[in-house]
Amino acid sequence: MIEIVGLTRRTHDGRVLLDGISAELEPGTVVALAGPSGSGKSLLLKCLALREPWTSGEYRWNGENVLKEGFLKRWNIRRQIALLEQKPVLLERRTALKNVLIGAVGQTPWWRRVTGMVRNDDYLGAMDALEQLGLLDRAHHKAENLSGGERQRGAIARAVVHGARLLLADEPVSGLDPHAAEAVLTRLRQMCKDRQIAAVMAFYRLDWAERYADEIWGLRDGRLELRVRGRRLTGAEKAQLS
Numbered sequence: 001m002i003e004i005v006g007l008t009r010r011t012h013d014g015r016v017l018l019d020g021i022s023a024e025l026e027p028g029t030v031v032a033l034a035g036p037s038g039s040g041k042s043l044l045l046k047c048l049a050l051r052e053p054w055t056s057g058e059y060r061w062n063g064e065n066v067l068k069e070g071f072l073k074r075w076n077i078r079r080q081i082a083l084l085e086q087k088p089v090l091l092e093r094r095t096a097l098k099n100v101l102i103g104a105v106g107q108t109p110w111w112r113r114v115t116g117m118v119r120n121d122d123y124l125g126a127m128d129a130l131e132q133l134g135l136l137d138r139a140h141h142k143a144e145n146l147s148g149g150e151r152q153r154g155a156i157a158r159a160v161v162h163g164a165r166l167l168l169a170d171e172p173v174s175g176l177d178p179h180a181a182e183a184v185l186t187r188l189r190q191m192c193k194d195r196q197i198a199a200v201m202a203f204y205r206l207d208w209a210e211r212y213a214d215e216i217w218g219l220r221d222g223r224l225e226l227r228v229r230g231r232r233l234t235g236a237e238k239a240q241l242s
Contacts, residue, residue, distance in 0.1 A: 032209030082159030149180035
């Protein structure tokens with residue numbers, strides 16, 4: 001269980017960017033983050049990823065407030081959080097499989113990133129993740145030859161293999177054609193269910209939030225104005241997010 005209690009973020013001059021956000025995240029739950037441009041979606045994701053400081057609030061993982069823990073405990077929690085950018089960074093000359101095995105900076109021991117050495121169990125886990133995301137036939141293709149959707153799925157597989165328990169994605173299918181976007185979202189949702197990973201994803205299209213999320217959080221001016229189960233939103237609810 002992950003709990004967000006009173007998350008507030010202010011600028012140095014006192015301007016409120018995020019205002020007292022409270023919510024819970026259950027394992028295996030996919031949350032869609034919706035709201036107009038400038039509502040605070042990207043900042044909220046970065047705060048949840050511990051990439052941006054909190055002005056106040058509590059961030060509880062299994063009852064423990066991460067923000068009050070020491071450096072090593074916070075580092076351990078941060079390694080369990082994956083923040084997926086709109087354009088994932090992969091090692092272009094390495095294969096999709098190698099990118100998954102080596103992992104991202106901060107997730108993988110330095111010696112593995114230098115030598116590329118992996119255990120047999122890691123290899124099997126990476127191949128399993130690639131298969132689950134429909135990327136097994138591209139496992140031995142270099143990242144530079146992958147499409148946008150394939151790169152995004154490779155980044156997701158990398159996060160899962162390296163122990164992500166919370167997956168945060170900022171418009172993960174931005175720039176993809178509708179068919180590729182739907183393939184990524186369908187497989188991502190199923191993987192989160194199968195592996196009990198909590199996910200929060202910012203969307204610019206409400207129809208994707210309605211179709212692929214278990215819960216929809218609506219942000220406006222840094223406040224959590226709407227929180228409903230994943231379903232078709234009413235006209236009034238959509239108006240809140242415009």
